[in-house]
Amino acid sequence: GAGVSQSPSNKVTEKGKDVELRCDPISGHTALYWYRQSLGQGLEFLIYFQGNSAPDKSGLPSDRFSAERTGGSVSTLTIQRTQQEDSAVYLCASSPETGSSYEQYFGPGTRLTVT
């Protein structure tokens, strides 16, 4: 079946602009995660959704970052007033349920470049 998809695959934006990154999880997966992969910070957790709720937002680096999930499916990560340090690959993952015994399936990522 279809895996996790993300769009766009690449995004180049000017400093100060807002961007939206989209994630389509595997159908039926209730848990959804956003991670960021950057040269300086490695792979870091951003936010977790269970259904449409986000009980853990502890990884969001600033209040310029927000995310939502609708219909227990698609999620959007929004970065306002982008800065150069936001340049990274943003990864989305979904899992059938929450918990370490359930595999997280990763999407191909969105490469964000802030100029």
Added chain:
Amino acid sequence: GNSVTQMEGPVTLSEEAFLTINCTYTATGYPSLFWYVQYPGEGLQLLLKATKADDKGSNKGFEATYRKETTSFHLEKGSVQVSDSAVYFCALSGLSNTGKLIFGQGTTLQVKP
């Protein structure tokens, strides 16, 4: 805090050589441990996992044993192939009720024919 430390790469080996990638962790509880792999141009995928002490995870000829006494989860393979060239990430989870993964920095493996 909770963290994962991996050996720095890149690791360059000849085909059929023995591979070890070291991974140690710091955790306040009893995490599950994972190895993820990222092949060139592809997304992250789970390679193997272990959920409790002394468990051994294995897949595609790779193995790792959860060592609580040394807080380690080293990845090994007896004979690497060119197709194993990838970035390998050690990770932990299970310290909160969210399932979020805490990753190491990643180790690049290059296998030469």
